[in-house]
Amino acid sequence: MRRLLLYALIAVIAASTFSVEAARRKSRKRARAKATTTKTVKTDTLTDQNVDQDLLDMVSLVLSTMPASDEKVKYQTLTEEDFILIAKELGVEVAAVKAVVKIEAGPKLQGFWAPGVPVVNYTKSLFNKYNGKTKGRKLTDAKVPEGLTGYALNEWTSLTKARKINADAADMGSYWGMFQIGGFNYKLCGCASVEEMVEKICESEFSQLQMFAVFIRNSGMLESLKKKDWATFARKYNGPSYAKRGYHTRMAKEYAYFKSKEK
Numbered sequence: 001m002r003r004l005l006l007y008a009l010i011a012v013i014a015a016s017t018f019s020v021e022a023a024r025r026k027s028r029k030r031a032r033a034k035a036t037t038t039k040t041v042k043t044d045t046l047t048d049q050n051v052d053q054d055l056l057d058m059v060s061l062v063l064s065t066m067p068a069s070d071e072k073v074k075y076q077t078l079t080e081e082d083f084i085l086i087a088k089e090l091g092v093e094v095a096a097v098k099a100v101v102k103i104e105a106g107p108k109l110q111g112f113w114a115p116g117v118p119v120v121n122y123t124k125s126l127f128n129k130y131n132g133k134t135k136g137r138k139l140t141d142a143k144v145p146e147g148l149t150g151y152a153l154n155e156w157t158s159l160t161k162a163r164k165i166n167a168d169a170a171d172m173g174s175y176w177g178m179f180q181i182g183g184f185n186y187k188l189c190g191c192a193s194v195e196e197m198v199e200k201i202c203e204s205e206f207s208q209l210q211m212f213a214v215f216i217r218n219s220g221m222l223e224s225l226k227k228k229d230w231a232t233f234a235r236k237y238n239g240p241s242y243a244k245r246g247y248h249t250r251m252a253k254e255y256a257y258f259k260s261k262e263k
Contacts, residue, residue: 066206074204075112082206086213092226095262099255100225101209103247104179104237111178111205113152117145118177118201118208122159126173127166130184136168137195168194176201177208181215190214228255 066074067081078101087094101109112118130136142163144156162170171194172183181189186197189211200207216222216237224233234247242248 066204070204070206074206075115076205078109078205078209082209086209090213090217090222090225092222093228093259095255095258096225096228097213098258099251100233101178101212102254102258103251104212106178109178109205111208113156114145114147116202117148117152117156119152119180120155120159120177121175121180122155122162122170123173123175124158124162126182126184127162127169128173130169130172131166134166134168134172136166136170138165139163139167142167171195171198177211178205179208179212179215181211185215188215188218190218228252230255 067079067085069081070079073079083094083097083101087097090097105111110119142160144153144160148156159170159174162173172186174183175181176183176198183194183197186194189197189200191197191200197211200211216225219236221233221236224230224236230248230251231243234242234251238245238247
């Protein structure tokens, strides 16, 4: 009798142990399944985030809005407030921004040939290059802006003709505004398309300065500007021939001049 009771007790203990172990295995299995699911979700999320990482890493064009005081002169000149805002956005000295703008935009700082009609230099070879790579818009009703003469009229006439064939290629194959940034650089200017870039260029000289600031950041030139390393900055912006044209020494000279004018 005692032996039977002992066997029964052993059987109960074994069954209990089996149940506990089974429950543990089931729990571990659920945990592994959950961990796998979580990992998959995270991986998918990261994949989605990296779809266009080159754009996500770039600085958007949406920075400061144009100062209200610019409204009457937005097609004519940059104001002191414009320079202060952009210098603050970049984290550099106002004199440094002015020096670069003076050299890269030229002494006249001319961004427009007429209200809403920016300075543009159309390049046929670039149009041909991008016309073969992109199927762009056709602006069949495009017209040359009124009131233009001489060189401005010639450039806008050529651009308008090209836009009727492929507007995206025409705009990407042109250099825009006071800083003459190529339309093919629209991503580096913080824009989703060359069409958006041109729209911003046409808004005001402040918009052109703002785009220039974004272009500097996205092209890896900001650190050189902060350090006032004019040679490195000029090499990146103007190419290997910068030294022959003295871009770096001219920037340094302009910086010293604007710095001396500060109170």
